[in-house]
Each structure stands twice: as structure tokens, then as C-alpha cells.
Amino acid sequence: MALSQLIINGIVAGAIYALVASGFSLIYSTNKFIHIAHGATIAFSGYFLYFLFSMLGINFGFSVIVSIIFATVIGYLMNILVYKQLRRRKTSSLILLIASFALLVLLESLIILLFGANLKTIKVMGSITSYELFGGFITPIQIAILITSIVLLIGLYYFMNKTKIGKALRAVSNNKNVAEVLGISSERMFNLSFIIGSGLAAVAGVLIALEQSIEPMMGTHLIIKGFTASVIGGIGNVPGAILGAFLLGGAETMSIWFLPSGYKDAITFIILFLFLVFRPKGILGKRWSE
Amino acid sequence: MIESYLIHLLIMIGIYLILAVALQLAIGYTGLMNLGHIAFFAIGAYVSTIFTLSGIPFLLAFIFAGIIAMIFGYALAYPVNRLKGDYLALATMAFTFVIWSLLINLKGITKGPLGIANIPSPSIFGFQLISPFHFLILVIIIAVLTYYILHKIVRSPFGKVLEAVRDQELTTKILGKNTLKMKSYAFAISAFFAGLSGSLYAHYITYISPSAFTILELLPILAIVIIGGLGSLRGTALATVILILLPESLRFIGVSASFIGPARQFVFALLLILILIYRPKGLMGRVDID
Numbered sequence: 001m002a003l004s005q006l007i008i009n010g011i012v013a014g015a016i017y018a019l020v021a022s023g024f025s026l027i028y029s030t031n032k033f034i035h036i037a038h039g040a041t042i043a044f045s046g047y048f049l050y051f052l053f054s055m056l057g058i059n060f061g062f063s064v065i066v067s068i069i070f071a072t073v074i075g076y077l078m079n080i081l082v083y084k085q086l087r088r089r090k091t092s093s094l095i096l097l098i099a100s101f102a103l104l105v106l107l108e109s110l111i112i113l114l115f116g117a118n119l120k121t122i123k124v125m126g127s128i129t130s131y132e133l134f135g136g137f138i139t140p141i142q143i144a145i146l147i148t149s150i151v152l153l154i155g156l157y158y159f160m161n162k163t164k165i166g167k168a169l170r171a172v173s174n175n176k177n178v179a180e181v182l183g184i185s186s187e188r189m190f191n192l193s194f195i196i197g198s199g200l201a202a203v204a205g206v207l208i209a210l211e212q213s214i215e216p217m218m219g220t221h222l223i224i225k226g227f228t229a230s231v232i233g234g235i236g237n238v239p240g241a242i243l244g245a246f247l248l249g250g251a252e253t254m255s256i257w258f259l260p261s262g263y264k265d266a267i268t269f270i271i272l273f274l275f276l277v278f279r280p281k282g283i284l285g286k287r288w289s290e
Numbered sequence: 291m292i293e294s295y296l297i298h299l300l301i302m303i304g305i306y307l308i309l310a311v312a313l314q315l316a317i318g319y320t321g322l323m324n325l326g327h328i329a330f331f332a333i334g335a336y337v338s339t340i341f342t343l344s345g346i347p348f349l350l351a352f353i354f355a356g357i358i359a360m361i362f363g364y365a366l367a368y369p370v371n372r373l374k375g376d377y378l379a380l381a382t383m384a385f386t387f388v389i390w391s392l393l394i395n396l397k398g399i400t401k402g403p404l405g406i407a408n409i410p411s412p413s414i415f416g417f418q419l420i421s422p423f424h425f426l427i428l429v430i431i432i433a434v435l436t437y438y439i440l441h442k443i444v445r446s447p448f449g450k451v452l453e454a455v456r457d458q459e460l461t462t463k464i465l466g467k468n469t470l471k472m473k474s475y476a477f478a479i480s481a482f483f484a485g486l487s488g489s490l491y492a493h494y495i496t497y498i499s500p501s502a503f504t505i506l507e508l509l510p511i512l513a514i515v516i517i518g519g520l521g522s523l524r525g526t527a528l529a530t531v532i533l534i535l536l537p538e539s540l541r542f543i544g545v546s547a548s549f550i551g552p553a554r555q556f557v558f559a560l561l562l563i564l565i566l567i568y569r570p571k572g573l574m575g576r577v578d579i580d
Contacts (some may be wrong), residue, residue: 082567091570093375099380102558102559105506106555106560109555194401204554217506260505263391265387273388
């Protein structure tokens with residue numbers, strides 16, 4: 001494969017991972033636990049689109065919007081129905097992680113029960129024409145992925161840094177107690193972080209469903225990527241997560257130069273393990289509890 | 291018919307009991323949230339399979355399954371030594387992913403995603419354990435021995451030191467104990483029994499593939515350990531029996547055979563979440579997770 005093609009693939013993969021990682025990282029920084037069930041939000045978004053558009057034949061644009069809203073609601077409900085109940089008892093972040101792992105398995109097995117275990121594709125256009133770019137090829141959906149991802153990430157940056165509510169969110173993530181003294185409700189900010197984070201994951205789910213295909217385990221695969229990207233950048237650091245996402249996308253596709261393509265995922269896992277063990281703070285991170 | 295069904299359930303209870311009490315030693319008694327347990331199970335299954343298929347007698351392959359898993363467990367303790375709580379959980383989870391992707395990619399040894407079929411039934415001193423009933427006797431002997439040995443370990447002075455590492459690692463260090471060594475022993479013992487269990491599993495099912503050893507397969511074992519209660523071997527045994535038998539009722543309410551797998555995972559995940567919310571100490575737990 002040409003080098004320019006690998007670079008395009010790496011950037012597209014990075015753009016998807018960035019959507020997953022930024023939402024995951026936002027939820028981590030506000031709530032201080034690892035929401036691994038974030039993967040289930042992604043998978044549900046893809047399956048909602050399949051259900052509405054491919055099975056029921058509803059208008060495409062409308063299906064996309066409704067899928068994103070439904071998947072966001074799933075993320076929000078996980079917080080209200082499970083995490084909030086656990087927080088009330090002041091449980092440790094480790095228990096929240098285990099509960100989140102259980103939620104991921106619960107929702108993935110629900111997908112298998114509802115839709116079956118096989119791979120499904122969502123056909124939107126009859127034939128896909130690729131555009132040539134610096135000697136490589138890029139499909140319209142990949143262009144859509146890049147544009148959506150860039151627009152949303154800039155929007156997220158603006159929201160977090162320029163709006164009052166975004167600053168309140170960061171205040172809770174920096175110091176919950178001080179923020180509460182200043183009259184910011186941390187429960188409301190927890191909810192908000194889940195809505196924004198899950199919304200980003202839902203968009204990623206729709207884009208992946210359109211670019212590749214959907215299968216019940218897709219959420220697990222993607223949250224590992226998103227999570228690895230966050231760890232590379234410094235967990236809980238949203239800009240770091242985005243940087244980590246593009247580095248991971250690049251590292252994965254570049255590994256195809258040196259190794260059989262089957263090792264692509266193995267690269268992610270090894271990077272994750274090495275970072276956790278040797279540089280748990282990541283590249284940009286400073287917050288890392290002992 | 292009913293008899294062979296009961297034998298099957300008892301064998302599964304035995305295999306899961308070994309896995310769960312081994313994990314209980316790491317999580318409940320030593321405070322190591324090890325989510326890499328399924329990797330040791332996988333290593334045991336593959337080692338035993340590959341050894342017996344190359345003509346090594348079952349008993350020897352069985353013991354090697356334990357020993358090689360133990361070496362991995364011992365080695366894993368060193369890089370993750372400084373990590374605690376969530377980060378230990380995640381690094382060990384990443385270890386599961388690394389082993390899993392090696393099983394998929396080292397096709398020359400593991401046959402990759404296709405897996406290995408026609409694993410011979412165990413033969414001990416010339417006596418071939420062909421019938422499930424004979425296999426059950428073997429499983430019962432190993433499960434009872436495992437339980438007895440772990441019971442002895444947790445009651446011994448060594449077991450008390452492990453509990454001290456769990457409760458007050460720094461104090462234990464100050465008192466002159468090498469806590470890294472203690473943790474690596476706990477990892478090694480836990481991995482040893484997981485490896486033995488993997489060997490039994492492989493020779494019972496007679497077919498193994500990487501899909502049997504994903505992180506999702508950890509959920510039932512983790513659910514057993516937490517529902518049984520941390521720091522209680524009796525609770526673990528009780529929870530093993532309950533969690534293996536309970537989903538069987540799905541068969542009798544007419545859930546079709548192809549849905550049993552995901553339905554069972556769904557039930558385990560739901561039970562785990564409910565226990566974490568309403569009874570975090572589990573059935574007979576003595577300590578909290580933190």
C-alpha cells in the first residue's frame with residue numbers, strides 16, 4: 001500500500017478515535033472513574049441507525065439524528081440508573097469501573113439478543129466513488145468523518161473554554177468541593193458530562209456504522225482504542241486524548257509497514273500496557289492518582 | 291439424558307470453582323484487582339492442548355499448563371507492582387488483550403482464530419477418561435484439592451501477610467516484609483490454578499479458539515468472586531454453584547439454545563450490577579473493594 005494511503009487511513013482512524021477518546025476523557029475528568037461502557041453507547045448508536053434506516057426504512061437524515069439522540073439517552077441513563085446509585089454510597093472508582101464493565105457486557109449481550117451476533121452493513125449509496133488525494137484514495141464517508149470530527153472537536157474546545165457552563169464543568173473536574181462551594185451542582189455537571197460525552201460517542205457510532213459495518217463487539221473494540229488514546233495523551237486531559245487518538249491512528253496504520261495486518265490491534269494493546277506501566281501520566285497528563 | 295446434563299453442569303461448576311477461588315486469592319485476599327485472569331486460563335488451555343497434541347502425556351501437560359501460567363503470573367506482578375486500584379485493573383486487562391491478540395496472530399503455534407479442534411480426552415497412566423463421568427471424577431479431585439490448598443494458604447502465616455498487603459501495604463513494608471515478593475507469589479499461585487483450570491476446560495470441551503478467552507469471558511468469574519464476597523472461599527464456592535445453575539433456568543422458560551450464551555452473560559452482568567448497588571459485600575464478604 002502506498003505511503004500516502006496509509007497516512008489518509010491513519011488520519012481517518014485518528015478522527016474516529018478522537019471522537020471516542022474526547023468523550024471518554026471528558027467523562028473521566030469530571031466523574032473520576034473509567035466509563036468503559038462508553039463502548040456500548042457507540043455500539044447502540046450504530047444499531048439504532050441499522051434498525052431505523054435499514055430495517056424500518058425511515059428517511060436517512062432523520063434516522064441519523066434519532067440514533068444519535070437515542071444513544072446519548074442510553075449514556076445518560078447509565079449514569080442515572082447505575083453510577084448515581086453507586087456514588088450515593090460513596091463507592092470507590094474501582095467499583096464504578098467494575099460496574100461499568102458489567103454494563104458493557106450487559107448491553108452487548110442485549111444487542112446479540114435483539115439483533116443476532118452476525119456482522120451487518122448499512123447501505124446508503126449504490127456505488128461509492130473514491131476521490132484521489134496525493135496518490136491515495138479517500139471515500140466520501142471518510143471525508144464526512146474528518147469534517148464532522150474536526151467541527152465537533154473545535155466546538156467542544158470552544159464550549160469548554162469560552163462558555164460559562166463549560167467552565168463550570170472544568171471547575172468540577174479540577175476541584176469538586178470548591179466548585180460546590182461556588183454554587184455549582186456537581187450532580188448536574190456529572191449529568192452534563194455524560195450527555196456531551198455520550199453524544200460524541202453516538203456520532204462516532206453512526207460514522208463507523210457507515211464506513212465499516214456493525215457487530216455486537218464493536219463497542220468493546222472502539223472503547224479500547226479510545227481508552228488507549230486517552231492514556232497516551234494523559235487520562236482526563238481532553239486535548240491530550242485527541243492528540244493520543246491521532247498518534248494511535250498513525251501508529252496502527254504505520255505498523256502495517258512492518259508487521260502483518262493482524263497485528264494492528266496487538267500494537268494498540270502493547271502501547272496501552274506499556275503506557276500504563278511505564279508512563280501512566282501519558283504525554284500531557286499531570287493528574288494521576290497513585 | 292438428564293444424567294449427562296447433570297454431569298455437564300457439575301464439571302462446569304468444578305472448572306469455574308477452580309478459576310474463581312484462584313481469582314479470590316488475588317482480589318479478595320491480596321487486594322489485587324486482577325482482570326488478567328482469563329489470560330492465565332487461556333495460557334493453561336493452549337499449553338495443555340499443544341503439549342498433548344505433540345505426544346506429551348496428559349498429566350505432564352496438565353502440570354505444565356499450571357506452571358507456564360504461573361510463570362506469566364509471576365512475571366506480570368513486576369511491571370504492575372506500583373499500580374493500584376483502577377490502574378492495576380486496567381493494566382491487567384490490557385495483559386488479557388495482549389495474550390488474546392497473540393493467540394490470534396501466532397498462527398504457527400495456535401492456529402489463529404480458527405482454533406484447535408479434536409483435543410484428546412485425558413489419559414492417566416494408560417487409563418483413558420473417555421466418558422464424561424470419568425472426567426467429572428478428575429475435575430472433582432482437582433477442584434477439591436485446589437480449594438483445600440487455597441484454604442490452607444489463606445489460613446497460613448503467608449496468607450495473613452497477603453491480607454496485610456491488602457489492608458496496609460505501606461505498614462507491611464515498614465514491618466520488613468517484601469510486599470512485591472508477596473504480591474508476585476499471590477499472582478503466581480492464582481495464575482497456576484487458572485492454568486490448571488484452562489487445561490481441564492480444553493480437554494473437556496475438546497475445542498479451543500481465541501474467542502473463548504476474550505475479556506468478556508472474565509465477567510462470570512468476576513461476578514462469582516464479588517457476589518460470593520471478597521475474602522471468603524466459602525462464599526466463592528456458594529456463588530459458583532448459584533451462578534452456574536441459575537442461568538440454566540433460562541432453558542426451562544423456553545429461551546432458545548442459540549440465545550443461551552448471551553442471555554447468560556446478560557444475567558451475570560445484571561446480577562453483578564445489582565450486587566454492587568445493593569449488597570457490595572456479596573453473600574459472605576468480609577472486606578470492601580477499594
